[in-house]
Amino acid sequence: MRLLIVSDAWLPQVNGVVTCIQALVRELHALGHQVKVLGPQDFRHVPCPSYGEIALAWDLWRVAPMLREFRPDAVHIATEGPLGWAAQHYLKRRGLAFSTAIHTRFPEYVTTRWPWLPLDWGYGYLRRFHAASQAVMVSTPSLRDELASQGIGRLALWHKGVDNQLFRAESKHAADKPVFLYVGRLAAEKNLPAFLDLQLPGEKWVVGDGPQRESLQQAYPQVRFLGYQRGAELARCYASANVLVFPSRTDTLGLVMLEALACGTPVAAFPVRGPLDVLQQGITGWMSESLQEACLQALQLDRAACAAAAQEFSWRHSAQAFLRQQPLLDGELVDDTSWQAVDA
Numbered sequence: 001m002r003l004l005i006v007s008d009a010w011l012p013q014v015n016g017v018v019t020c021i022q023a024l025v026r027e028l029h030a031l032g033h034q035v036k037v038l039g040p041q042d043f044r045h046v047p048c049p050s051y052g053e054i055a056l057a058w059d060l061w062r063v064a065p066m067l068r069e070f071r072p073d074a075v076h077i078a079t080e081g082p083l084g085w086a087a088q089h090y091l092k093r094r095g096l097a098f099s100t101a102i103h104t105r106f107p108e109y110v111t112t113r114w115p116w117l118p119l120d121w122g123y124g125y126l127r128r129f130h131a132a133s134q135a136v137m138v139s140t141p142s143l144r145d146e147l148a149s150q151g152i153g154r155l156a157l158w159h160k161g162v163d164n165q166l167f168r169a170e171s172k173h174a175a176d177k178p179v180f181l182y183v184g185r186l187a188a189e190k191n192l193p194a195f196l197d198l199q200l201p202g203e204k205w206v207v208g209d210g211p212q213r214e215s216l217q218q219a220y221p222q223v224r225f226l227g228y229q230r231g232a233e234l235a236r237c238y239a240s241a242n243v244l245v246f247p248s249r250t251d252t253l254g255l256v257m258l259e260a261l262a263c264g265t266p267v268a269a270f271p272v273r274g275p276l277d278v279l280q281q282g283i284t285g286w287m288s289e290s291l292q293e294a295c296l297q298a299l300q301l302d303r304a305a306c307a308a309a310a311q312e313f314s315w316r317h318s319a320q321a322f323l324r325q326q327p328l329l330d331g332e333l334v335d336d337t338s339w340q341a342v343d344a
Helices: 016-030 060-070 082-093 106-113 119-130 141-149 213-219 231-240 255-262 291-298 303-310 315-324 336-341
Strands: 002-006 034-038 045-048 051-057 074-077 099-101 135-138 155-157 179-183 203-207 224-227 243-246 267-269 285-287
Touching: 002 016, 002 060, 002 082, 016 034, 016 255, 016 315, 034 060, 051 082, 060 082, 074 082, 082 119, 106 119, 135 141, 141 155, 179 231, 179 255, 203 231, 213 224, 231 255, 243 255, 243 291, 255 267, 255 303, 267 291, 285 291
Parallel strands: 002 034, 002 074, 074 099, 099 135, 135 155, 179 203, 179 243, 203 224, 243 267, 267 285
Antiparallel strands: 045 051
């Protein structure tokens, strides 16, 4: 299969969406498929207001000819940004099927950044964007049920995975004193102060970057801010920590929780969707409305049980689930002549 993935989130961005697409592309290649990611790197782009790390493509008229040039058998639109709108506009006009995904709680993120915008506006945006999709892919059953209650249809389950070769439990946990770790974007929707304000034994480490990094570093000088970590360095951070603290109340899943568990590190979180879908209370993590209690309880959990639970997740299985949901484009577009005949 020739598969085109259209995503407004792509390298060099570092976030869960990019991590997921990278793993998907790797596994699809291993399964013998040809994959192209159409992202901001292929276009002229400008920084997203209030979040400069996100690039927004603006020469969107180039989407149609680039899509035709690749001649995909299937198209997946991963994000609800400018490229996603341009790609689905082209496909809808020609009556061609495509799939989409909901990776983030877009309405909650928007309301966090711009409180004057109601949640209803954000869910209306999602309903409009995904209305023509043949399969709206989501990561958990609870998110599927929640979005269905908001009037979003054709929802399909696409579980995420973890790289068990990279993220694995160390034979010996070497931390001299408790280390409480956060991994992710440093942005308002991640609710970092809920973690950083806690009075905990040992140290707090923060891995990641984002628009709040400078202000957080100034407000919490006692916290170790390590910036972006990738690959083996990131795995060592997980393995060196006693607890991964996940303070977000708005994530759809939280891949960092799976990565931490694979390294044997239990998770402390609020009892909200995302953690509720990933964690086993008292075994792989602790969830409480008191994040302080959750951190101290998670500190007592068995690391071997955490690592064993993570073995249930696999990017290969995730990629296979993704493929099962992909609608094919019409056969009439397979030959070169028909592609050349379609106008931009």
